[in-house]
Every structure is written in structure tokens, then in C-alpha cells.
Amino acid sequence: MDQRGFYKRSRQYTFTMTVLLIFAFLSGLVTIFAPCIWPLLPIVLSSSAIGRGHRRPLGITLGILISFGLLTLSISYLVRAFDFDPEIFRYIAVVILIILGLILIVPFFSRVVEGFVSRIAGRFGNPGIQNNDFLPGFLTGLSLGVVWTPCAGPILATIATLSATRNLNIEIILVTLVYLIGVGIPLFFFAYAGQRIISKTRLFNKYTGVAQKIFGVIILLTALLIFTNYDKFLQAKLLDAFPSYATFLNDLEGNDVVKKELNNIKNNNVENEFENNDLFNQNIKAPEFVGITNWLNTQKPLLLSELRGKAVLIDFWTYTCINCIRTLPHVVSWYENYKDRGLVVIGVHTPEFEFEKKTENVENALKQYKINYPVAQDNNYGTWNAYSNQYWPAKYLIDKNGFVRRVHFGEGEYKETELAIQKLLGISDETSEMPDMTPTTRNTPEAYLGFLRMNLFYPNGAISNGTHDLTLSKNISLNYFSLGGKWEVANEYSKTMQNSVLEYHFIAKNVYLVMRPGINKSAKVKVFLDGKPVDSLNAGVDVSSGIVIVDKDRLYELVNLDSQEEHTLRLEFETSGVEVFAFTFG
Template sequence: MEILLFFAFISGLVTILAPCIWPLLPIVLSSSLAGGKPKSLGITLGIMVSFSVFILSISYLVKLFGLDPNIIRLFAVIVLVIMGLSMIVPLISRILEGILSRFSGRFGQSFQKRSGFGGGFITGCSLGIVWTPCTGPILATIATLAATTNLNTGIILVTIVYVMGLGIPLFFFSYGGGRLVARTRFVSGFTGRIQQVFGVLLLLTALAIYTNYDKVLQVKLLDSFPSYTQFLIGLESNPAVKKQLNILKGNKEKTDEMIGKPFDMTDSNGLPNLGKAPEFVGINNWLNSKPLTMSELRGKVVLIDFWTYTCINCIRTLPHVTGWYNKYKDQGFVVVGVHTPEFEFEKDTKNVENAIKQYKIDYPVAQDNDYATWNAYSNQYWPAKYLIDANGVIRYIHFGEGNYDETEKAIQDLLKEAGKNVSTSLQEMEDQTPRSQNSPETYLGSERMQYLTPNGKVEVGSYRFSLPKNIPINHFSLGGEWDVMSEYSSSRKDSILEYNFQASKVFLVMRPGDDKPKQVKVYLDGKLVTTGSGKDVTDGSITVDSDRLYELIDLTTPENHTLRLEFQNAGTEVFAFTFG
């Protein structure tokens, strides 16, 4: 933990050099021109406190009170407008100081200096709410665990150390910069005018935040200085930090190499004992079954299958899972599909019910919308299979696709162990696990976006993109106007998306944002697709009429091509590409 805290502190310390914080610095400097050290301290502490509280508690506030996060952001904008006007108009400044003076009288002398700690703290709190730092692995882990309301003391401690690192240079910049301006003879006679100029700057900043242009500005700065992002990721991605972040998430020592391989393979002594199976917890809804418990399933062999209905890797495993269930269900074998959603719309019970019908799933399905059972198993992957014996002990684990014969043999072994007479024959079913090196899964929401050309990703906001002439392989570009959200990007009319991919099949998770069908034209290497079109494409066009995975391209062999999508309507929401 000490290593993680050290790197969290260093990451906060170097944030002063980050392009994402540069738009904040003139405001910090302007706000500290009057008020001296107390006001600089107030601004710094305000940013530290509000940023920490906001990032750690926003998901709880939304969940408890149904609060729109934009309301908090709007409140911060109003405060910045008031502060900006007070710097421009002396009358407003005197009124504001009077209010602060009366307020501070109830809380001792620390707030009472003119334009001192109190005013600085309020300004800092507003800035801390609306500021978005450049995110590295450490801050990304904090945000992810907070977003899933999975906080612990370790996360809170790392956040505190991070903002402590941030606060030190920020205070020295605020206080030192203010003193430097005050002592410079050339500007000392124009302090009032300078403060008014900074007041205008504060109003412009409030306007940029209200219109989300602050996100655009941050992206442009990051584009101009890409070396900082590379430095931050390099700093926070060393093996020691990665290991500590995994522990912080509550993950076992699982690595990417385990995907597609059994966990703890069988040996001469049979299947290993991997511990007691956790109980189903936090299930929102049961489909195809009454509510189940692991204790009442004692005596049966149980396969827990973590899946989500838009995951192509999950979809390719479903024929095998449904086949095993139909083959062995009369011999004491039960499958429980734990549907843990990757995207918000996958929480909709109707959508899950449609998927159950589409894939002919007859076994029980549990909706784990809050990741409670997922976390109980310390799971990390879709799909993931946990095979449990008749005594409620996990005996076999498999992540990803493939190894179907081995999994079925493990099912047979546990049924025999439970006293059942089962055949040793195996299902004869095609293994559709991709064998070639395909393009990676590609997310189109800002939270997990990483293959956008240029510069990898953008933050939440509205943008007008220009398509580059050349797109590197396994990367995509956007053209026209787009609204980028944390989980998805939403098209405007005539928006364009291009992807330089390597695969035989291309899939895209999409949904019509307003429930009205949307049309998307599909081009392959500049031509409207005909030969090689996916099953959801008709005459070179897709109708997006439900929230699901759409097949765009279906070639006979894996090849390198450029896919172009032209969106005929506004409001088509695109989530993630997967490839086969």
C-alpha cells in the first residue's frame, strides 16, 4: 500500500504540469490577487475538498436522491459567475463581502479577513467540482470504484494522498503568483484593472463550463502536448503499482494471460478445491426461475455463467452452455446465468428477456445490475464460468471462450462424483473462438475510449470532428458532430465513423437514443457493402431499432479493411466494437 500511496502523491504533485489543469491556473491566480495567504489557502483547500468529495460521493448522491450530476455542475457555474461579477463591479464585491462577513461571524475569525479564506474556499469548491484532471491508472481506479459505489478505506486514503500532492504546488502557484504580481512595479498601479480582466476571464470560464467547451479546450491542449499523457501512464503503470491497484479493487492475482484458459487445471488427483462458492447477493430480478440460493442448490452440480447480452464473446459461448444444460439437467446439473451489465441499457429487464428468447435460454438467469454477485466472486471477465460441486465448493473456473471439451469433462467428473451415471461422450459443436489476431474490443464512450485517431480519446462533451487522411490499423476516427458521453457516443445527422480493422467479422453495440428507428449506411473500403455484409445489413444499410449487438461485416477470412458508417439520423448511440 505504501508504494501505491507514494505514486498517488507523485501523480498529484506533477498534475500542476498537466495540460488539463492549465485552464484552471489563471482563475486560481486571479482569485488570489487580493486576500494574501489566507485566500490562496482557501482556494487550494476548496479545490482539494470538493474534488475529493465529488469524485467519491457523486454515485451515492445520484443513487440515494436521484440527483442529476449536472445540477451540481450548474451550481458551481453560478458561483463562478457571482465571483467573476464581484471582481468587475465594486458594488457586487461589497455586497458579497458583507454576506461573507455575516456568515463568517458564526464560524470564528478564520473567515473574516476581507476577501480572505472564506471567499477563496467557496471559489475553490466551485472549481473542484467542474475541473476534470488528466486521468492515469490510479485516478481511473478511484473513479471506477466510486462509480460502482464500491468504496473502501484504501480508496479514500489514496484519494486524500493524491489531492495532497495536488494541493502543494497549487498553493505555491496561487500565493507566489499573487505576490509576484503585487510586487511588480509595472503592474502595481493597475491591480484593480487587472482584477477586472481576470473577472472577465472567470465569466468566460463559467460560460465554457456551461457549454461544455472546457472539455474541448482540455482535449486540444492534450492533443498539443501528448507527451504528458504518455509520461503519466508510464509513471503509474509500473508492475508494483498495477499489483497494488488490483488489490485495491479486491481482485485476486488474475492476469490477462488467464483469459481463455482454465483456472487451476485438473491434475491426477481430480479437480481442485477452490473454496466455498459465494451466495447470490444483490440480485435485482430472477428470470426463468424463482429466486435461488446456493444452499438450496446443494446436492446439484452448478455452473455459474457470468455474461451480458451484447458481449460477442458471451454470445459465442451460449450454444455450448445451453447444450450442456439440456444434456445434463435431468442428472442434477443446473446452470445459473448471472447477467451483469456492461452498459446502462443492459439493466433493462425487457432487453434481457428478449435476449433470453433470442438465444433460447431455458435455465435461470439472475440480473446482477449492481455487480453484487460479480464482486462476491471477485470476477473480472465476460464470460466467466465457475463450476461448483454438490457440496457447494468451486472446483473449476474458466475465463473467456474456448476449452469447451475440457469444461464439459469437468461437468461430467463432478456429476460422477455426486453419484450420477453419465456418458463420457462430448457435444459435437463448432468452436467459434477466433484463432487469428483480430482488432481489439473498442469502446466509444469517453470512460474507456483509447483507439481514437488522433490522440486516443476525448472527454465527455460535444465536438465537431474532422476525419484524418490516414487511420492506423486498429484505430477509428469520427467525422462531423458528435455528443460523447461516458459510456457511448451519440451521432448527429450526417455524422461519420471510420475504423481501420483486421478481422473477418465486425460487430457494434448500438441503440436508438429516443426509441425511434435509425438508419446507418455501411461502407467497406469506400463502397456500399454488399458482398461480406453482416446479417443485420440490408442493401448496405442497418436499421437500429433496439438496444443490442449488430453484425456489420461477415467476411470469409480475416482481412484488413476500412469500415465507414454514415449516420442518417441524430441520436444513434454507439457503444463498442467487437471483432471475430
């Protein structure tokens, strides 16, 4: 490379890295608004309010940032070097918080600690230590940083992935530092402003002793939450209650420059033994699992770093996705055929809708589709973001050295995928004769009935959030639907109210609809095709005598024709409260 090309490449690297650092800083700044940090704010406020001046808020802030940053970047190295359970840090944090809480509540503990600090101050000849608010604040912050898990966007997911796989580099350390600076600025001002407001309140000054005991109780309750792991449950519930934050974070960090630089950091220009060909279309290091909320069909969480020497197939799916469902028999077959020959299959269940986050619903799907391989619930899109994935289904085939060698999105190419599996395993067998059910004709496209993604409502494309009294349109255009009666439109779904009906002018062989009974245990829906009750020849598997019973949160097959045909589907809902999410066609 000539000197001009070198400088041009250097300038381009500097620009993209600068953009990444700017967005890492912005991502840290907005963390104060994230549901994942809300459980920490009461204890941050309580601990800050006890002191005077800026030292205690500064100590808490630095403690949180230092412990979180050091553990995030080094925990994998520490565990490997000293072979210990990282949960010990949680228990240490619990002990520290209990001591701090008891100091505020029980005078005896307060006197003991004051005496201890006085002796240290006398030994070092520095009486100022005794009145220093920084140290207790710093200890509190260290404890909180150990157990805090921020809401992960693409940037934090990359940090966690490279840390977990012990692939740190100077770029990821720099990104982490800038992210933490962004977190620290609003966190310090929150703690300091809260302290100032409380200290200026006359009622607080009048009852200082009582207030300290209340703050001590808050700290002890936090310790109990951490000890029982209920803090993680609370964080997950808050994130579920405010899903728009995850969308906002992905939008903030999702620009092309940031994605490109994150991929460069993850890949780090590492070569691998295979060359790209028809079977192997990728050559990048596989990201580690990040932010998994639950594991099914396995006794312990899995790590790719512990699966070196094996071929690994990762399947991103969700149980109401018909495209995913059609691929599952192939994935199950590969698992059964090759599990004893070195193949590990891991399903990553990343939900499209809120109800798909329920473990019970996913467990029912595993039984229904006879899935016996491990499945990770990626409810907060941590692993999805780590892989920069955008599709259901998506398959990532990883070789024995931990490199992604083949990626395929959607249905099809089952033979090629199986041949790639065999090549990675070093075997040569006949491939499965299972038929490929991938649609070969153009059907009506997928249609969403929630406001955020509704675009096929006739005639306006979409209708706004809220309650509507609607009249069915006549002469609905092909590929569009219309609603009649009273409906409540929400972000993800439309909910039936009074005399609710739906008509869809479609062209397809099969019609599927994602529904949930809502507040009902079950609900009846009448199914009509071209104005007549759908008969047994054309009814989907979930329809009997022209009626579908909605009793679970899942995908329902409404129509099953002999071939692709054009018809008008009509649904009459006898029960209010049924939530309808999305149509798919096959």
C-alpha cells in the same frame, strides 16, 4: 513451522487484517454520499427534528446500525431455525413507522402514547422516561435498519455472502462492526446537525405544530414506500442515475491487500475431497448470490445453499458481448443435456452498459438465444464482486458440496468444461460435437466509443466529453477509428448529431457494433467497405442492401467476411441521436 515462521505469518495476518478494517471503516464513512441511503435521509432528518438535544439523533443512528447489523449477520440462521418468511420484518417496520407518523399527525394517538409512557414511568419509578427522546428515535432507527440496503462493494458483498451461507467467523463480525461504526459517525452528525439547524429556524419555532404534522406525513409516506417495495425501486433508480458511485466504491475497496484478505476470510482454509488437476483448477467455497435485482426463468430466487447435492454452473455474461454470445450455444447445450441428471445452470447477467440493465432487453436476449435456464440480473455488481470476477464471459463450476472446482474466463475449453461437468455428475458420456468458434487469429482489439474507455480514436487516442465538430482523418492507422461531422461524446457512448460519419481501419473476419436508437424508434445507418456499399457476400446478418436498421439496444453484426482481412469500414448515420458504444471483432 518454526517459531520465527509463526511470528512472521502472524505479523502478516495482522497487517492485512488491519488494512481490511481501515478500508471497511472508510467504506462506511462514504456511505452517507451513496445513492442507496438518500431515500432514508428525509425520514432521518424528520424524526430527528422533532426532539431536542442529541438523544433522538443518537437513538435513530444506533437503531439503524443495530437492526441492520444483527439482521445482516443472523437472518439466515433465524430463518433456518424458526422457518419464517423474513419479509415479516418489513411489515413490522411498516407498522412501527405508521404508529410514529400518526402520533405526530393525530393528537388522539399522541395522548394515548403519552399516557402509556406515563404509566410505565410511574411503575418503574422513573419519570424521566416520559421525556426521553431516545426511545422513539431508537424505534424509528430499528425500522429503517430492517429495510435499508446499502450500495454493496467487495467488502459488504463478502459480509452478505458469508452471512447468507451461514459461514460467519470472528473476522467477518469484526469487519461488520467497523463498517457500521464508519456508517454511524456521519449519519449521527447529519441527524444532529439537521436538528440543530431546524430548531434554530424561527419559522419552524413559530409553526411547530404544522411542522410536526409535515414530518409525520413524511414518515407515513416512507411506510407506504416500504410496504409497496417502492423503496427498493427508488434505490435502484438512484444508483442507476449515479453509476460513478459504484465505480468509486470498487476502486476504494479494490486494492490487492483487501482482495487477498477477503478471499482468505471467504475460503477459511477449508479442504475439499478433490485435488487440483487439468479439469479442476480451484478449491474454494462458492460465494452466495448477492444483490440480485431480478430473476428470470424461475419462479423464485435461487440460493446455492439450497442446491447442495447438485453440480452448478454459473455463467457471468451480458447480452451485447460477442464473446459471451459465442459461448451461449455450448451453455444451452449443457443445460439441455444434463439438467435431468443433476446439473443446474444459472446465468448471471452483469451489465457492461446502462441500457443492459433493462429487464425487457435481457428478456429479448433470452428468447433470441433460446435460454431456458434461470438468469439473475446482477445490475449493481453484487454477485460479480462476491466472486471477484473481472471478465465476460466467466464460468464457475461448483460441486455438490458447494465448492468452486473449475473456473474459465473467455471462450474455448468447451470439451474440458463438459468433461468436468460429467465428472461432477458421476457419468461418462461422449462430449458434444458442437464446433469451437473461438477466434484463432489476432484481430483488431475491442474499441469503446465512450470517453471513459476510449483509447483507439485516431490520432489522439480519445476525445473529451461534450459536443464536437470533427473532420475525418486520412490514412487512419490499422486498428484505429476516426469520426467526422457533429458528435456528442458521453462517458459510455458517442451520439450522432449532424452529418455524423465513422471510419474504422480494421483486420478481422467479423465486425460487430453495440448501438441503440436513443430517442428514435429506429434509425438507418449506411455501411460501406473500402468506399463501396457492403454487398450481400460481405454484409453482416443485420445489414440488408447496405443498410442496418437500429431499432433495439443490442449488438449488430455489420461485416461477415470469408476470412480475416484488412479493410476500412465506413458508417454514415442518416439519423441524429443514435448512440454507439463499442466495436468488437471476430
